[in-house]
Amino acid sequence: MTQNIWKEVVINPQEKTPLYKQISNQIELLVHDGQLKPGFRLPSERTMAKLLNVSRMTITLANEEMKMKGIVRSHQGSGTFILRGTRLKEKEVQLDNPVDFAYPTGEINHGMDEIMSLGQDQSLINLGGVGAAPEVHPGIEFSQCFAEHLRRNPVLLQLPSPTQGYEPLRLEMINWLKKVGVTAELNEIMMVSGAMQGLDLISRLFLKPGDFVIMEEPGFLAAADAFTATGAKILRITLDEEGIRLDSLENMLMQFPVKFIYVNPTFQNPTGITMSLERRKQLLHLAKKYGVFIVEDDPFSLLYYSEKPDPPIQTLGSDHVIYIQSFSKYLYPELRVAVLVASEGIIRHLSKIKQRVDLHSNNLTQIALHAYITGGLLETHIQKLRYGYAQRLKEVQLRVKASSFLHCQIPKGGVFLWCRIPKEVPAERLLEVAVKKGLTFVPGNWMSGVGLYDHHIRLAFTHPSHEGLKKGLDLISDAISAYKAYQF
């Protein structure tokens, strides 16, 4: 696509706008449209001049203009690159019939867009997104199990599919949830298309403009997106080694109309911190005192590498907690399945919304998951993950210790390493350099709601291949060195 992309840059000598501005404007549009990706190297000035049939001076001016606007960055000898993190305000799409949209797309931070778009690039080593490591990817076993199950029960795909989920799977969840200590009855359980859908449904049930949500700082950025899409505002609270801090929390609960507190208490994304049992109790106490729900996101509890973590907050007070357990980290994220536990009344309301959102989740995936769990395969698979990921974590730890640039919190479980980088290196800039070197990760400030963590990065150590992981960690140090040497 990028080979013919220059045909899209049409310049007209008759127009009043100078040629170099016409060129820079159109390249800017190509960047916005996603047709030119961050990290892409523009052809040399000479080649560009030929391609666009203009003088070399015009290209030099166009490049200067784009540098000023922060669209490109050039470095002596290595060429001119489209910048990561330009984050220009998205222009409204021009339609024949302009419409004012209802959805607040403009107010949403673009971190998730970038994580997803970088995640699509197969040429990059992905320490950004969260995926199953190739050596333990359960895909084949999972789908074979499904095919076999269906061969033996050919009528399954013809059964009606309720909004709360495929009933045999929901029944199986009653047992499954006991693994983390959660007890729930059938009518307190619903299946959703990934934790993200759970958060969206919860947001739509509770939030409207003027409402507030409390969440951890730093915290899961996609959750923040779901909350703010409703027009609600987020209050952020930092963590100490025992989890979300409670001193300012009570203050906030007194001052603001908070609808719920969203936490990820076990192996938190991105810090890896696990909330202490005492803190869990205190948090629940405050939630009860101020009559707000806790939304507990629990995707990692079974991925512990030393001892089993404390049970979810849900087990301490189920009436006040909406609990979500995703299968993305236990199987693989593209599957889009999670289980949501709440009081029967809340489940009924969430189901009503889900019915209007997608009627129900697709039956294929749910039937497959049911077969995989009842066959005992998921349990075995998670044991394998615990072993494999613990090994990875050890290696990562060694490599990280050897680096003079990275200061990482080594988690006791989960899939993330939260690392401080030298304070003269801004994380977003480092990502630009890293992408050129073939690597992606998440700059810390994308996980912040208040512009903190500019000098932190989040590294997911479960996604790339073994080799990729080692190379990726080396590349980060390389990128930091390069950045420091050249001050890009």
Place this chain on the structure above:
Amino acid sequence: MTQNIWKEVVINPQEKTPLYKQISNQIELLVHDGQLKPGFRLPSERTMAKLLNVSRMTITLANEEMKMKGIVRSHQGSGTFILRGTRLKEKEVQLDNPVDFAYPTGEINHGMDEIMSLGQDQSLINLGGVGAAPEVHPGIEFSQCFAEHLRRNPVLLQLPSPTQGYEPLRLEMINWLKKVGVTAELNEIMMVSGAMQGLDLISRLFLKPGDFVIMEEPGFLAAADAFTATGAKILRITLDEEGIRLDSLENMLMQFPVKFIYVNPTFQNPTGITMSLERRKQLLHLAKKYGVFIVEDDPFSLLYYSEKPDPPIQTLGSDHVIYIQSFSKYLYPELRVAVLVASEGIIRHLSKIKQRVDLHSNNLTQIALHAYITGGLLETHIQKLRYGYAQRLKEVQLRVKASSFLHCQIPKGGVFLWCRIPKEVPAERLLEVAVKKGLTFVPGNWMSGVGLYDHHIRLAFTHPSHEGLKKGLDLISDAISAYKAYQF
């Protein structure tokens, strides 16, 4: 469940409320909770008295109380039944911490809830919901094809999954859509989790309180639910034999801030009417003139039983149309896949919302659909459906002609029969009687936004077995006779 349900009815002789009232109140709650389904026959008064350990008189009084409240209906000799269509205002769930919800659940009509809940009841012949007939259900072939495809390409489940959809499937859609005459480029195509999700995303992009949508009267009730969930209002326009009437449409476009016109032009749900080519052109002309979009729902075009229908409105003016083609009727609805076509700008906006709603649709189903289409199996399957459903329609037509109670429009395609019933028989009441006889269908007024079509019913002729279909049609006439005889 219903065997032990009476244990939930706890009565306390110490309380001031009389025993019969305690009982009737608690049964009412069980009906609200969905634990007692409409059509359920209560145990005899004597049995109830024993179960609850009260006098028979108390039960008689409780039943009288419930009859007065419209919770049950009893008929001499046949017992006391929970009423279909009680439609009591849903009580807010009692929580320890009462919350005011943001989602307007109360303002949404409950037709879809009832269609879905009746559809779950395997003991009923289902002429209500839309499903693949068992003799042509593609489930096994579909999943075998998937398993084989994955066996040959074991890496597929490990590929990243973009929000717009699995790219090989989107590429295949370019060809697939040509079957109905729609031409679209890759970046004008996205996959969604069923047409319902498409409508939800469109609603969230365009609609806010104060906005208006125009749709057909009668029309697809789940679409109406998606629109009103945003706080927008719906303007309804009746159809003549050429489709939605245009005289009042222009008037509405002049008077109200309409965001889009939602139509189902081919084999419309529920009437089966197909919009003429001339009407399609005029509708598009008006949409352009007033700068509003047309949202074109096209789930049936390939299910024609005589000649091929006119091409979608999208083919006449793609800039003004958002086109959705569901695979629910071509494969089976529990699969939750549809393709959405719009301008690149609209697709980009819808993708942003979808990313915040569920990140992307699950990869399993999309990979399976891709394999099924590229293997040529879907095309063959749809030919089979056309043949099989045309046969069904002929039979249905004969049976309907023989009935003196049913006056049905016989469609040229699609899956619905729209029938007038005797004017002394209200459709909702008929459903109550029918459910007792083991049958479900959709009362016409559920498809209305303005309280019309009380004496119409929608019959889906593709869901039950062959035998079920025949028996179902006979049962409708039986139910009408029974209603007329007893005036239930």
